[in-house]
Amino acid sequence: MWAIFTREEAGRVRSYTESLGVEFPVLLDSTGEVDRLYDLEFAFPTGAYPQDFVVGPDGRILYASNEPDVEAIEVLIQEALED
Secondary structure, X not given: OOEEEEOOOHHHHHHXXXXXXXXXXXXXXXXXXXXXXXXXXXXXXOOOXXXXXXXXXXXXXXXXXXXXXXXXXXXXXXXXXXX
16 A cells, blocks of 8 residues: 655655654655546546545556545455455
């Protein structure tokens, strides 16, 4: 699992994740390139954050939502691990 912050300042991201005690990798997409590669700018027209994605081993988005369904996410991850 990773967190990806898009178009945020590195110091602000570090301060935020440290305050939460985040222990998984945090990636910074400062230019929005990941958004453009996955066309995420239009994934949720409301721009609501956070957004949750499950990306398969082949790079395809398997799940996208800004209202996470933990059970669905767990099933997709388990299926990806079994392949």
